[in-house]
Amino acid sequence: MNREVQSVLVVLVGSALLRISLTDVHLRYVKPEMAPFLVAAGALMVLLGLWTVLVEGFLRPRSGSGQAQDGRTHDEQGSDGQDEEHGAVHEHGHGPRVAWLLLLPVLGIFLVAPPALGSWSAAREPGRTPPPPAGSTLDPLPAGDPVATSLTDFVTRAAFDDAATLLGRRVRLTGFVTPDGEGGWWLSRMAMSCCAADGYPVSVRILDVPAPPADTWVQVDGRHVADPAAAEAGDPPSLQVEDLVPVDEPREPYES
């Protein structure tokens, strides 16, 4: 690929990063804290590509082979090993062919902007129980009826301390519908440690309410139903639902 095409690629990748980081789209893939770094990286790439275009446009290119292309030192006689690695080591005067692959995430972002991980991912493995909290007891739930809390918090409270902090309390949880394939469903959200690639589900089994369509975001009010056997086995806790309303997908779909 010649240098103009290279610069276009660089600008495209940078624009893709800018597109998702200046909007909320990046929240489908990475943590919110990454936004400033994505903006910076995208801007730098766009500037680099434009810089090259300016250089190409205003400097007459010298007649070819005397000047090392791309300013890189490379081995004149190094033809061994270059061909087996399909385009990894570039030939004199051309850019690395492997860089064409960068069009894939660019197209992925501009064409498709894949959705945040949802019920397909949440159904693949049982909801994960977080590790035991530091210290021996959990702080009590804040006041309120119902009290809004995260799924991770609810699952933690249900799994440890005999769910003492949940006794007699009505909680409000928000998540999406994950059918379990046997007519029942979980209320789930995906959580991530680094980015969506390592996402894992946090789920709560919903009792006695027919499943809305998969991936519908809902807000439920209900009470914890203790099931010591399930807690021992590490299964997701259960919720007896008193009220259910559909809601819009939250701005940050993953639970942090």
Add this chain to the structure above:
Amino acid sequence: MGVPTPLATSRRPGAVELLALGIVATVLLQGWVGGRLSSSDAVAAWATVFVSICVQALPFLVLGVALSAALTAFVPPSWFSRALPSRPSLAVPVAGLAGAVLPGCECASVPVAGSLVRRGVAIPAALTFLLAAPAINPVVVVATVVAFPGQPEVAGARFVASLLAAVVVGLLWTRFGRTSWLRPPRFVPVEGGSRFEAFRAAAQHDLLHAGGFLVVGGLTAATLGVLVPPSALEAVADNEVLAVLALATLAVVLAICSEADAFVAASLSQFSLTARLAFLVVGPMVDVKLVALQAGTFGRGFAVRFAPLTFVVALASALLVAEVLL
């Protein structure tokens, strides 16, 4: 862009045409393709995982490329050879530690090591530098810390194991290596142009090169994550020996730049930290891209000996350090 390109009349379709085609295709296809994917879809999940690995890693790649291009353009190789002690057995550990100042992946370290050899730096020291630099520089360490939140010991273990492996390989080469195994590299040095031009060119080349391989890594990790059910992955992951060998081999095959491989490793959450450490230590030292680069720079005879040696030492070092630190 409005800049008249003098070559426009005499070349095949290029930048402008590509861009125009891309814009038209995107506008036309966007609605159709977007509508086909929903969250209850394996393909959508695959796409999401793939995009997220690329997006998460790109800022670190950009940072590493910027710093290594700056080093390539603004720091003369003679500085390196002056900074190293002349006795090989001393130069090797110093060169290993010096690797911490060259941010960047193997794309930068192989050419730099080649130019060090050309400037008279002892070969074992140059090789240790070549191995250490992609693995222990600050960008990689930070990336590893970010990729494993709450587990900074992973980054520490990576640093120690990589430095250990690099120094061991260098010392082994001091004892057993022969200069005849290396074809002396003949470089076309950068002529003319300013330092800034050298920086720009190096940055653009490295970004595209490393970015391309990042995409390969992302595609593989996404496909692995979606095609293989968690239970099967767990079966391999649970077998300690299989898990380590599988990830070490994966590291060789995947050839991801070291600024980004921590994120791929983090996504392989079914595997033990030991296996993932093997992935992180082996990857920057021996992978298909590196072997090709080394063969191109130092000759095939060198690459054929160096790669297996490095693989074994890196694996052993990772296992040893994991035992102690993780």
